[in-house]
Amino acid sequence: xxxxxxxxxxxxxxxxxxxxxxxxxxxxxxxxxxxxxxxxxxxxxxxxxxxxxxxxxxxxxxxxxxxxxxxxxxxxxxxxxxxxxxxxxxxxxxxxxxxxxxxxxxxxxxxxxxxxxxxxxxxxxxxxxxxxxxxxxxxxxxxxxxxxxxxxxxxxxxxxxxxxxxxxxxxxxxxxxxxxxxxxxxxxxxxxxxxxxxxxxxxxxxxxxxxxxxxxxxxxxxxxxxxxxxxxxxxxxxxxxxxxxxxxxxxxxxxxxxxxxxxxxxxxxxxxxxxxxxxxxxxxxxxxxx
Amino acid sequence: xxxxxxxxxxxxxxxxxxxxxxxxxxxxxxxxxxxxxxxxxxxxxxxxxxxxxxxxxxxxxxxxxxxxxxxxxxxxxxxxxxxxxxxxxxxxxxxxxxxxxxxxxxxxxxxxxxxxxxxxxxxxxxxxxxxxxxxxxxxxxxxxxxxxxxxxxxxxxxxxxxxxxxxxxxxxxxxxxxxxxxxxxxxxxxxxxxxxxxxxxxxxxxxxxxxxxxxxxxxxxxxxxxxxxxxxxxxxxxxxxxxxxxxxxxxxxxxxxxxxxxxxxxxxxxxxxxxxxxxxxxxxxxxxxxxxxxxxxxxxxxxxxxxxxxxxxxxxxxxxxxxxxxxxxxxxxxxxxxxxxxxxxxxxxxxxxxxxx
Amino acid sequence: xxxxxxxxxxxxxxxxxxxxxxxxxxxxxxxxxxxxxxxxxxxxxxxxxxxxxxxxxxxxxxxxxxxxxxxxxxxxxxxxxxxxxxxxxxxxxxxxxxxxxxxxxxxxxxxxxxxxxxxxxxxxxxxxxxxxxxxxxxxxxxxxxxxxxxxxxxxxxxxxxxxxxxxxxxxxxxxxxxxxxxxxxxxxxxxxxxxxxxxxxxxxxxxxxxxxxxxxxxxxxxxxxxxxxxxxxxxxxxxxxxxxxxxxxxxxxxxxxxxxxxxxxxxxxxxxxxxxxxx
Numbered sequence: 001x002x003x004x005x006x007x008x009x010x011x012x013x014x015x016x017x018x019x020x021x022x023x024x025x026x027x028x029x030x031x032x033x034x035x036x037x038x039x040x041x042x043x044x045x046x047x048x049x050x051x052x053x054x055x056x057x058x059x060x061x062x063x064x065x066x067x068x069x070x071x072x073x074x075x076x077x078x079x080x081x082x083x084x085x086x087x088x089x090x091x092x093x094x095x096x097x098x099x100x101x102x103x104x105x106x107x108x109x110x111x112x113x114x115x116x117x118x119x120x121x122x123x124x125x126x127x128x129x130x131x132x133x134x135x136x137x138x139x140x141x142x143x144x145x146x147x148x149x150x151x152x153x154x155x156x157x158x159x160x161x162x163x164x165x166x167x168x169x170x171x172x173x174x175x176x177x178x179x180x181x182x183x184x185x186x187x188x189x190x191x192x193x194x195x196x197x198x199x200x201x202x203x204x205x206x207x208x209x210x211x212x213x214x215x216x217x218x219x220x221x222x223x224x225x226x227x228x229x230x231x232x233x234x235x236x237x238x239x240x241x242x243x244x245x246x247x248x249x250x251x252x253x254x255x256x257x258x259x260x261x262x263x264x265x266x267x268x269x270x271x272x273x274x275x276x277x278x279x280x281x282x283x284x285x286x287x288x289x290x
Numbered sequence: 291x292x293x294x295x296x297x298x299x300x301x302x303x304x305x306x307x308x309x310x311x312x313x314x315x316x317x318x319x320x321x322x323x324x325x326x327x328x329x330x331x332x333x334x335x336x337x338x339x340x341x342x343x344x345x346x347x348x349x350x351x352x353x354x355x356x357x358x359x360x361x362x363x364x365x366x367x368x369x370x371x372x373x374x375x376x377x378x379x380x381x382x383x384x385x386x387x388x389x390x391x392x393x394x395x396x397x398x399x400x401x402x403x404x405x406x407x408x409x410x411x412x413x414x415x416x417x418x419x420x421x422x423x424x425x426x427x428x429x430x431x432x433x434x435x436x437x438x439x440x441x442x443x444x445x446x447x448x449x450x451x452x453x454x455x456x457x458x459x460x461x462x463x464x465x466x467x468x469x470x471x472x473x474x475x476x477x478x479x480x481x482x483x484x485x486x487x488x489x490x491x492x493x494x495x496x497x498x499x500x501x502x503x504x505x506x507x508x509x510x511x512x513x514x515x516x517x518x519x520x521x522x523x524x525x526x527x528x529x530x531x532x533x534x535x536x537x538x539x540x541x542x543x544x545x546x547x548x549x550x551x552x553x554x555x556x557x558x559x560x561x562x563x564x565x566x567x568x569x570x571x572x573x574x575x576x577x578x579x580x581x582x583x584x585x586x587x588x589x590x591x592x593x594x595x596x597x598x599x600x601x602x603x604x605x606x607x608x609x610x611x612x613x614x615x616x617x618x619x620x621x622x623x624x625x626x627x628x629x630x631x632x633x634x635x636x637x638x639x640x641x642x643x644x645x646x647x
Numbered sequence: 648x649x650x651x652x653x654x655x656x657x658x659x660x661x662x663x664x665x666x667x668x669x670x671x672x673x674x675x676x677x678x679x680x681x682x683x684x685x686x687x688x689x690x691x692x693x694x695x696x697x698x699x700x701x702x703x704x705x706x707x708x709x710x711x712x713x714x715x716x717x718x719x720x721x722x723x724x725x726x727x728x729x730x731x732x733x734x735x736x737x738x739x740x741x742x743x744x745x746x747x748x749x750x751x752x753x754x755x756x757x758x759x760x761x762x763x764x765x766x767x768x769x770x771x772x773x774x775x776x777x778x779x780x781x782x783x784x785x786x787x788x789x790x791x792x793x794x795x796x797x798x799x800x801x802x803x804x805x806x807x808x809x810x811x812x813x814x815x816x817x818x819x820x821x822x823x824x825x826x827x828x829x830x831x832x833x834x835x836x837x838x839x840x841x842x843x844x845x846x847x848x849x850x851x852x853x854x855x856x857x858x859x860x861x862x863x864x865x866x867x868x869x870x871x872x873x874x875x876x877x878x879x880x881x882x883x884x885x886x887x888x889x890x891x892x893x894x895x896x897x898x899x900x901x902x903x904x905x906x907x908x909x910x911x912x913x914x915x916x917x918x919x920x921x922x923x924x925x926x
Binding site for chain 2: 184187188190192194205
């Protein structure tokens with residue numbers, strides 16, 4: 001059989017141009033469906049928050065976010081995040097280290113336990129600490145004797161937030177460290193490094209993006225946690241009100257502009273989180289391509 | 291430094307990785323651990339390094355028991371299979387790592403470290419690459435950085451895990467020769483793991499052939515290649531033809547032919563197998579001895595200077611492969627479909643049950 | 648010479664890391680959660696049963712289950728489409744949309760709650776159009792479902808997306824070279840591969856929906872026997888200082904969460920079984 005090469009080439013050209021003309025309807029429909037769905041659920045609400053926030057002008061907006069109770073809510077939320085994120089980072093690194101670098105019994109169970117806070121309703125998370133620390137709870141009488149207040153005060157908010165955000169760092173680090181393997185650490189050890197030298201000079205630089213990613217997510221949740229904090233805080237204005245709780249109070253008092261002004265502030269934080277997150281993803285993707 | 295491995299055993303769960311290994315590696319030698327995957331060779335190397343703990347037995351360096359000594363105190367240089375270079379550090383920092391992390395009192399000055407690293411970069415022929423990152427290097431260059439990094443701490447023993455495994459054929463051959471030369475210069479006791487018999491035969495002073503967690507044979511390249519101690523070694527080091535027959539008082543009876551088996555003068559009517567390498571078979575047109583077996587040529591092809599002749603035995607349908615030089619092939623003028631007689635120049639007969647555990 | 652050696656780890660830090668991990672887990676997870684079971688045992692069995700099965704409670708379970716299930720199902724369908732579009736097609740603004748998917752993870756639930764409530768209210772931006780065709784969203788179970796769809800979307804997309812990305816193009820090419828049509832390739836080659844991840848994403852979204860409080864509490868309107876959800880019932884009992892009652896409901900919800908968790912674990916095991924074992 002002989003093949004006329006020139007003719008084959010011609011056919012091919014035809015085929016290509018034919019394909020170009022043809023509209024990919026599946027793609028069009030699916031992309032449209034996606035855009036509609038995302039607009040309805042993500043984009044419109046987002047735009048709405050900012051429109052509503054500035055409905056009564058910039059003056060009202062700035063008054064709402066600089067008011068005394070608002071500022072104290074911001075301060076408390078930042079305090080919670082500053083304490084929670086580093087503590088949970090330590091946990092995340094430790095958990096990821098022992099799970100990915102060693103073999104031991106009950107590893108699967110440990111993994112499930114780490115994920116548990118994701119499966120538990122935030123309201124229950126708040127409830128368990130009320131059962132524990134409230135005056136009628138297990139440690140209540142003891143704490144009352146010592147004059148320590150946990151529930152309806154700042155420590156309770158921090159503890160409940162820690163419970164809810166516990167898995168974030170570990171969850172991001174475990175797959176990263178699993179993919180990394182142990183060879184680099186073994187190389188460092190075989191060259192005479194001790195444990196801390198190995199960790200700070202070899203492990204930390206290789207997991208830094210995954211670690212940052214986990215911390216960002218942990219931080220976002222710590223700032224935005226509502227259910228658990230709502231149970232333990234007691235919502236005392238200017239004292240135990242976090243940012244999300246402040247939004248709730250304003251909303252329930254029909255101060256809609258103020259509520260949305262404050263909500264827009266938190267949306268900006270969420271945006272920042274998404275940007276940093278995308279940036280990290282972009283960086284790691286680039287690193288992997290090299 | 292010499293290495294002694296005494297009665298070492300290792301399990302992973304129910305899998306027996308190493309069974310009662312005994313091995314002595316003299317000072318200054320370059321030794322290859324050769325075997326198929328799963329033979330335990332990498333496990334043994336990691337045990338020598340201290341990267342794997344042992345359950346039983348001992349590891350002695352110069353007669354000193356180091357079984358309980360941690361890897362960072364053993365003075366070994368380990369080159370990892372996939373190099374395990376620190377990706378976030380430059381080539382320079384990678385090589386200097388082992389020196390930089392020493393306690394202040396033992397650490398050389400900055401200048402000395404720089405000098406040392408530059409020397410090593412010269413040695414591995416990467417002088418201009420000090421400030422590159424590992425991702426900017428080729429596979430062969432990474433391999434040499436890994437080696438320089440291991441040598442920087444002046445190890446008493448150098449261990450290499452599949453050092454050329456991830457490289458392409460040409461680079462591999464170059465690096466192999468270079469490693470041989472390097473070893474002649476620095477003369478540190480070295481052990482490397484490989485699954486490539488050619489690599490082991492080419493580079494090593496001595497080869498340890500491993501299979502299923504045991505040592506099959508230990509010897510110089512020519513010893514293991516010319517005098518395989520077991521059917522496994524015969525099979526693993528190059529191609530081999532098997533001739534099944536019955537052994538009786540120094541003769542292997544194949545039915546249509548008989549091979550001499552002087553190693554087994556006292557065997558009495560036992561099943562046995564004769565092992566013959568393809569280049570140890572000759573081809574003749576006539577049956578000239580009782581060792582000759584009739585076979586029909588089914589396929590012929592050449593690879594470089596040798597011709598491979600595939601044929602089917604007339605008596606048993608079994609395949610036989612013969613290797614001929616170009617000259618011999620030209621002289622014989624063989625044709626596909628022709629019936630010829632093959633006879634062995636050299637045979638090694640093994641009785642299977644001796645090698646069944 | 649025959650010597651026995653103790654098992655020893657080569658890399659350092661096992662004791663320290665294991666110690667920290669178990670300390671945190673005991674202090675923050677195990678001990679607090681066990682409190683729920685201890686506290687609820689203070690109620691007698693019949694009293695417990697009465698609390699968790701009274702009519703108002705049963706209605707709350709129904710609402711919680713129905714809305715979570717519907718939301719997870721819709722997210723399963725649309726989440727799959729979104730993951731598919733993001734992996735398979737190129738179009739302007741793809742990166743932006745990909746980043747936006749995680750908005751429900753990053754946005755505080757209370758913020759999402761008030762935004763969706765006002766948006767879908769009778770006179771809201773979107774609610775007015777639905778009202779025109781006679782559909783009321785805010786302060787109805789439909790509203791709860793909308794909030795849960797918002798919360799659950801990223802779970803499905805982020806579970807399915809990596810699996811679609813890792814699908815080997817060659818497998819599809821092999822299928823079509825063997826004569827399969829596009830539909831057959833999708834149904835018989837691609838979909839079975841993605842199914843475990845899709846189900847896992849569905850269950851995660853469902854489990855999250857059952858427990859969700861912040862975004863739902865605003866849009867639900869919280870009318871007894873109509874739009875009360877299970878987590879809200881815990882809240883109500885707590886506000887009345889009925890700790891035992893709150894705990895009893897928590898026990899039921901925790902058991903359901905555990906079942907979801909076990910189901911997800913099984914799914915992941917199942918999908919791992921499909922992977923080829925590397926040597």
